[in-house]
Amino acid sequence: MSLSEKENLGQLDGAKPDAPLVWEKITAYCAYQDRCIMEVRGKLEDLGVEGDTITSLVEKLVEQGFVDEKRFVEAFVRGRFLIKKWGRVRIRQELKLRGISEDLVREGISWIEPDQYIEVLNSLADRKWQATKESDTFLKKGKVQRFLLFRGFEYDLVRESLDRITTQF
Structure with a gap:
């Protein structure tokens, strides 16, 4: 994390990041494009959030509809197939790397005609x-x-x- 990001989160003295500011940043991150839980966890770690707080924030994001893995898989498959012209094998590998369940991967891949x-x-x-x-x-x-x-x-x-x-x- 850069010095300016730490300043923005009030972390220069090594203290925990400011909760409302973290919430604002993570909701903006999720609203920009569909994200999977693994990406959101990584971003929260980058923001200096730790352990149980990450879990509770992710649960809250899922409850409020900011994170939906099914929606993420659908958007990912569509984008990678229609825009990047990837095949099913590569799409499957990329989804697995992002921690997506096999059931969701299968469902997403089946979208391709x-x-x-x-x-x-x-x-x-x-x-x-x-x-x-x-x-x-x-x-x-x-x-x-x-x-x-x-x-x-x-x-x-x-x-x-x-x-x-x-x-x-």
């Missing part, structure tokens, strides 16, 4: 194939495959997409 998923995968594969300057088809396939796997698409689907491309070109 299979037809739209294949369409996005094929679109990315086509675009990457066109952009890759490699002349050797085998090496070119490898580059595109690595790109799509890194994006989080399943190996079987990537292979099908690459087979489709190589029969076209």
